[in-house]
Amino acid sequence: MRIVLADDHGVLRAGLRALLDDQPDLEVVGEAETAEAAVRLTQELQPDLAIVDVRMPGGGLAATRQMKQELPKLAVLILSQYDDPAYVQQALAAGAAGYALKRASGQELLQGIRAIARGEVYLHPAVARVLVEQSWGPRQPAASATSQSLSEREAQVLRMVALGHTTQQIAEQLFLSVRTVETYKLRGMEKLGLKGRASLVRYVLEHGLLEAEPQR
DSSP, rough: OOOEEEEEHHHHHHHHHHHHTTTOOEEEEEEESSHHHHHHHHOOOOOOOOEEESSSSTTTTHHHHHHHOOOOTOEEEESOOOOOOOHHHHOOOOOOOOEEESSSOHHHHHHHHHHHHTTTTEOHHHHHHHHHHHSSSSSOOOHHHHHTSSSHHHHHHHHHHHOOOOHOOOOOOOHHHHHHHHHHHHHHHHHHHHHHHHHHHHHHHHHOOOOOOOOO
């Protein structure tokens, strides 16, 4: 996977390059410090992925919109220090395939890149949690025949998946086997017609279907 890095902080770019170039399936082919340079570089190099700082000079979101207009097949991963839902929603609206936080571990970033390579949308777990919790808020979820078809346990498991918990963590918290959790998750996702956690998060944001669990 050929990658362009777009960030105005040289130290951060150097760290990202070292991390990515150490992976046999990833290669950094170019770097840019401004939005204008990033757009020009992606046009010249035709990479598979651009990792773009949301607050870089010229605007990371503006760069993303222009990149996607000119190179529709280019995947863009927004890199940000902000987990503000407004930034995330604007990034997705601009055409980004993912939103990662700068405080993420190297392993988390690599997971996000490979998820995007598989054609998925990636949201850092902390970002997904903020979006889901905001969407639930004090309002009542909208009624839906599809959501009502979920069992109580399926809804509980899907809620935890949307909040970023791993299958192992869910199994431990609910005192279930990993295999049982996977069954509930797959069954619930099939009922909702969804594939992947990102699509689940979007579904919750759009429909507000899964109620938050009561405080213990």
